[in-house]
Amino acid sequence: MDQSKIWKGNWTFVLAAAGAAVGLGNIWKFPYLAGESGGGAFVIVYLLCILLLGLPIMIAEIYIGRYGRKSPINSVKRIINDFNLNKLWLILGWLGALAGLLILSYYSVIAGIAASYIFSSIPASELNPAEYSVEHYSNFKSSPLTMIFWHSLFIGVTCYVVGKGVVDGIGRAINILMPILFFLVIVLCIYSSVTGEFIKTFTFLFNPDFSKITPEVVITAMGQAFFTLSIGMGSIMAYGAYMPQEQMIGKTVLIVIFLDTLVALLAGFTIFPIVFSNPELSVFVGKGLLFESLPVAFHSMPLGAIFHSIFFILVSIAALSSSVSLIEPFTAWIEEEKIFSRLKGVIILGLIAWFIGLGTVFSDNIWANYEISGLNFFEWTTVLTDQFMLPLGGLLICLLVGFFIPRVELEKDLNLTGNISKVFSVCLKIVAPLSVLLIFGYALS
Ligand code: TRP
Numbered sequence: 253m254d255q256s257k258i259w260k261g262n263w264t265f266v267l268a269a270a271g272a273a274v275g276l277g278n279i280w281k282f283p284y285l286a287g288e289s290g291g292g293a294f295v296i297v298y299l300l301c302i303l304l305l306g307l308p309i310m311i312a313e314i315y316i317g318r319y320g321r322k323s324p325i326n327s328v329k330r331i332i333n334d335f336n337l338n339k340l341w342l343i344l345g346w347l348g349a350l351a352g353l354l355i356l357s358y359y360s361v362i363a364g365i366a367a368s369y370i371f372s373s374i375p376a377s378e379l380n381p382a383e384y385s386v387e388h389y390s391n392f393k394s395s396p397l398t399m400i401f402w403h404s405l406f407i408g409v410t411c412y413v414v415g416k417g418v419v420d421g422i423g424r425a426i427n428i429l430m431p432i433l434f435f436l437v438i439v440l441c442i443y444s445s446v447t448g449e450f451i452k453t454f455t456f457l458f459n460p461d462f463s464k465i466t467p468e469v470v471i472t473a474m475g476q477a478f479f480t481l482s483i484g485m486g487s488i489m490a491y492g493a494y495m496p497q498e499q500m501i502g503k504t505v506l507i508v509i510f511l512d513t514l515v516a517l518l519a520g521f522t523i524f525p526i527v528f529s530n531p532e533l534s535v536f537v538g539k540g541l542l543f544e545s546l547p548v549a550f551h552s553m554p555l556g557a558i559f560h561s562i563f564f565i566l567v568s569i570a571a572l573s574s575s576v577s578l579i580e581p582f583t584a585w586i587e588e589e590k591i592f593s594r595l596k597g598v599i600i601l602g603l604i605a606w607f608i609g610l611g612t613v614f615s616d617n618i619w620a621n622y623e624i625s626g627l628n629f630f631e632w633t634t635v636l637t638d639q640f641m642l643p644l645g646g647l648l649i650c651l652l653v654g655f656f657i658p659r660v661e662l663e664k665d666l667n668l669t670g671n672i673s674k675v676f677s678v679c680l681k682i683v684a685p686l687s688v689l690l691i692f693g694y695a696l697s
Contacts, residue, residue: 258494265495266507267427268577272487273512274430275574276362277480279437279567280542282516283523285476287535289469292460295520297470301477302513304687308679309483309646310505312653315665317492318501319657323584324348324486327493328652337656344648348486349582351641353601355485356578357608358633360410363571364402365392365543366564373560374551381551382532382544389543393616403609406568410575411602414583415595430573433566437515440563441522444549448525456528456535457520471695474688475638480512484642484649487577490584501666522546539630579605608633639695647688654680 259265286294320327325345332341372388374381392398445453478484495501523541526549527533533545550560579601586597611619611629619629627635653662654677663673 258496260496262496262499262504265491265499266504267430268491268494269482269488269504269508270511271430271570271573272482272491272577273480273508273574274433274515275570276359276366276567277476277482277574278512278516279519279570280362280366280539282476282480283520284537284539284541285472286457286520287524287527287541288538289472290461290464291456291535292458293462293464294469294473295457296460297465297473298477299513301474301687302481302509304679305474305646305684306477306481306483306509307505308676308684309478309649310481310488310509311501311666311676312649312680313483313486313488313646314492314495314501314505315653315657315662316649317489318495318497319665321493323493323588324489324581325585326588327489331652331657335656337652341648341652344645344652345486345585347641347648348484348489348645349585351485351637351645352487352578352582353605354608354633354637354641355479356407356410356575356605358612358630359571359575359578360407360605361399361403361609361612361630362539363568363575364399364404364406366571367406367568368392368398368402369543369547369564370561370568372547373557374547376551376557378551380532381548382530385544385547385551386532388547389540392543393540396613396617399613399616400610403613404606406571406575407602407606407609410572410579411598413572414576414579414598417594429566429569433570434515436559436563436566437518437522440546440549440559441518443553444522444525447529447552448549449528450521450525452528453521453524456524457517467695467697470691471639474643474691475635478642478646479638480516481509482574482577484645485578486581486645490581491577502668502672522549643688643692647685650680650684650688654685 259268282298286298316331317324317327320330322330325342328341328345331337332339374384374388378384482488523545524535526545527535527541530545530548533548535541537544546563547560550556550563553559579598582601583594583598586592586601587594591597592600612633615628615630622628624632659673659677662668662677666676668676
């Protein structure tokens with residue numbers, strides 16, 4: 253790889269990876285899944301999955317990218333060639349490319365809703381803000397054209413940024429905007445914890461009722477752990493290709509995982525206190541939770557309308573820094589193979605994702621009654637990607653790095669010694685793959 257493409261300094265990788273990881277998964281998805289799946293039971297399985305699966309898999313995924321120094325598909329190819337492995341391992345690269353498009357298809361619809369919310373704070377004179385908020389979201393959902401407009405806008409901006417090259421455009425923006433988002437989430441969290449039902453939230457999230465741990469809760473929590481960390485698909489692998497050779501992968505991963513988990517928990521402590529103190533709001537509403545609850549908090553805050561808009565601007569930006577990482581791996585491959593230019597490649601991929609995304613738009617209105625096994629189109633897309641494709645990708649990553657890369661190579665590259673190396677090896681070869689397989693088996697049981 254040409255040296256100029258390798259990021260300078262250690263922080264660029266951390267910010268890019270945190271930018272990919274922190275997004276709708278933390279602010280929108282974590283709270284609504286926790287709400288639907290009974291709070292504490294879900295949270296404890298989720299945290300376990302982050303630690304037991306997220307940590308080793310993220311390290312292994314970055315390792316593959318940094319070793320190959322190319323797009324995920326070609327980095328895997330390089331490992332296949334260098335270590336004389338079966339060509340079937342390439343499935344890992346292709347599975348990820350496909351998962352990226354599928355995730356982007358609905359990610360962009362939700363990010364579009366967030367972007368539209370920049371302009372729709374609850375009027376200050378409104379006497380029943382919770383009722384207003386629920387109604388506003390419901391009206392928004394019932395209009396496919398409005399949803400398509402925002403979906404198209406978001407995917408268009410994503411393609412524009414990726415077309416320009418990820419490092420210059422978005423790299424610089426993230427440096428400034430991510431810290432602001434972080435700060436605002438903390439302020440909001442303090443505000444709603446003080447004014448809303450903090451204790452109830454704490455009990456809800458951290459007091460697990462073990463009888464609520466069902467196969468569905470476990471597989472949902474595992475899917476969310478993969479989703480929120482952006483692992484199992486190639487996003488993090490693609491960024492690994494730009495990581496300086498001397499940067500410590502293990503330490504870096506710890507920072508990224510810590511930040512990601514912190515933002516998810518803060519989002520929980522922002523949203524639930526509001527939901528619990530307004531009887532019109534419910535924790536079971538699914539994907540509308542963020543959009544129904546937060547505007548209510550802003551309504552009661554001084555200068556709320558302004559904070560409302562700033563917040564949704566920042567959420568849109570956090571979503572953008574994640575969505576670019578969903579389409580970057582496939583685009584990088586098209587560019588590398590000289591099939592099309594970067595711009596043309598990303599436009600074609602964007603159009604495919606846009607088209608699939610229409611299914612998610614229609615799940616809220618004209619297709620609302622079409623369900624297969626109780627799930628609509630949007631739910632099928634999320635289940636297929638989070639609960640199947642990402643964990644399968646993660647499993648392949650563990651097995652590839654755990655069993656087929658010689659231990660000395662790994663120790664050298666990851667700077668591992670003695671016991672830490674042993675623990676890591678056991679995690680990669682046994683703990684992580686076995687956990688994924690057990691959870692798959694449990695979910696099917
Ligand atoms: N992790 C991001 C979020 O929480 C979404 C995301 C970006 C992602 N790249 C990914 C999810 C790769 C799975 C795989 O919003």
